[in-house]
Every structure is written in C-alpha cells, then in structure tokens.
Amino acid sequence: MRAGRSGWPADELADEDTFERRRKTRTRRPQGRRRLEDLTAGETGTPPEGVIRFLLDRGHITEVVAELKSGKEATAYVARGPRGSVLLKLYRDLEARSFKQDGVYREGQVILDKRAARAMQARSRKGLEMLQAGWVCAEYAHLWHLWRAGLNVPEPLVGPEPTEYGQTVPAVLMRLIGSEDHPAPRLSDARLSPAEAHSAWQQAVQGMADLLRLGYAHGDYSTYNLLWWENTVILIDFPQLTTRQNPNFQQLLRRDAESLATSFRRHGLTESGEQTLREVQRRAAGPGPTPRVLLP
Incomplete structure (x- = not known):
C-alpha cells in the first residue's frame, strides 16, 4: 500500500x-x-x-x-x-x-x-x-x-x-439511501414483521461476515449502524473500521457480534453473541458478493 x-x-x-x-x-x-x-x-x-x-x-x-x-x-x-x-x-x-x-x-x-x-x-x-x-x-x-x-x-x-x-x-x-421525503430508517428504528426481522438478521450477519472475509471488524456493528430500505440491510459508518493488524481486532470482532445480537432483541431474535460470532466466522469462510465494476 x-x-x-x-x-x-x-x-x-x-x-x-x-x-x-x-x-x-x-x-x-x-x-x-x-x-x-x-x-x-x-x-x-x-x-x-x-x-x-x-x-x-x-x-x-x-x-x-x-x-x-x-x-x-x-x-x-x-x-x-x-x-x-x-x-x-x-x-x-x-x-x-x-x-x-x-x-x-x-x-x-x-x-x-x-x-x-x-x-x-x-x-x-x-x-x-x-x-x-x-x-x-x-x-x-x-x-x-x-x-x-x-x-x-x-x-x-x-x-x-x-x-x-x-x-x-x-x-x-x-x-442517499431512500428518498428525500423518506430517508431509509436505521434498523433500530424500523418496525418489522417476524418474517422481515428474520430476513434482516440473516442479512446483518452476512454483512458482518463479508466484512470479516475482507479482513475487517466494523468496531460499532449493531442495528444503530444498519439501514433498512426495500427489505434490504445497508451497512453504514466506517471510519473506525479496523484490520487484523490491530491487536484489539478479536476483541472488537467479538464486541460487534454481541452488539448485533443484543440490538436485535427488540425485533424478537434471541441469538447470543457467541452464537452470532460462530455463524459470522462460518459464513466468512464462504464466497463473497460479486464485486462491482467502477465505470470510467
């Protein structure tokens, strides 16, 4: 670099x-x-x-x-x-x-x-x-x-x-995610049906796994830093993103998993931080999303 x-x-x-x-x-x-x-x-x-x-x-x-x-x-x-x-x-x-x-x-x-x-x-x-x-x-x-x-x-x-x-x-x-009149709400503020909550959870866990696959821990990963728009979870807030070079990496990763699990309880999900971390690590070993092509 x-x-x-x-x-x-x-x-x-x-x-x-x-x-x-x-x-x-x-x-x-x-x-x-x-x-x-x-x-x-x-x-x-x-x-x-x-x-x-x-x-x-x-x-x-x-x-x-x-x-x-x-x-x-x-x-x-x-x-x-x-x-x-x-x-x-x-x-x-x-x-x-x-x-x-x-x-x-x-x-x-x-x-x-x-x-x-x-x-x-x-x-x-x-x-x-x-x-x-x-x-x-x-x-x-x-x-x-x-x-x-x-x-x-x-x-x-x-x-x-x-x-x-x-x-x-x-x-x-x-x-802008959403529209000028209706910007996308944070997932913490969204009202979700049980089916939507399950979908949002799966997407949020996948998003954390995608970050880990790239070698990142978010550092502040919870429903407060996820948006919900058109049944899609959007990840936001990245200045504190950290890599494996940081000696605090595993601590921050574990904290992210705990924060995500805790913040999803208002949507009726009861996964533990430890369960969430294991699932994130399992998914991170799999394939990632298709890269975007940056047009000139």
Missing part, C-alpha cells in the same frame, strides 16, 4: 499540504441544529461553512435540503447533487466530539513521520487536525473498498482518489 508524506496510507489520508492549509484556519464546532443558509455563509476553506461552499463551487452538491440527524460525531444532511439525492455527513471537530476514545481503533497503524506521530499522540492542534482528516478520509477509503467489493453500503460520491476526497474534509458525501 502506498504511503503518504505523513506516513499514513495515501488512500486513507489527505496529503500534508492539506493538513497545513487547514491548520492555519481556526475551526468551530458544528452545532446540532443551524439555519440551512448558514451552511453556505463562510468563505471557501473555512470549516464547516466553507467546506459546504467548496462542495457547491466544485459541483459535488447543488443544494442542502434539510438536516437528517445530529449524532455524537457528525451531523447528517440531505442534499442534492448532479447525480441525485446525496447524504452529506459533516463531522464535528475532533476536540468537540463526545466520541474521543478512538485509540483502540488506530492501534497497529504505522506512522512513518515521527513528528506527525508525536503531534497526534499529544493531541496538539495540528495533531487533532491530522487525526480528524485521517478519520474522515478513512471513511471514504473504506466506503470505496466495500462498494467495489460488492457489499451493501452507500455509494461514495467523491473519489476514488485520495487527492479528490481529501479536499472535502470534514465532509463525506455518499448516495
């Missing part, structure tokens, strides 16, 4: 020039609810409003329609673009997010740039910006990998080159 100047894989992080440019700009915490017109008020390069202006100027989006959900890490907006409806995920500043214990997901990563490694470990201002860019670009890189591998994930709309999606930090753009 090719490494960038910061020592991170080039397909996961923007280059150091991007970090330096963003270092010079003071960031602000995105609020949970703001007027939509405020999202385009800033100058290009001034996050978060300037990022929206950049996306508009580059033609990635044409309009921000509505706020969809404000979570612990990011706020999701419904937007429109040249290829249809878009989900715009706008991350909060790392220092302002309630989810800060991200070290467990990053263990095992090799950072060749010692100054960058020290900055990130010390969580200095520049280090936080590098961590933020790495977190956002990792979601893009993982989305592209999973999409190409044929998994049921939202289609990423910027990239696939890191030089392209690195410019959108702290935003991630993907195709």
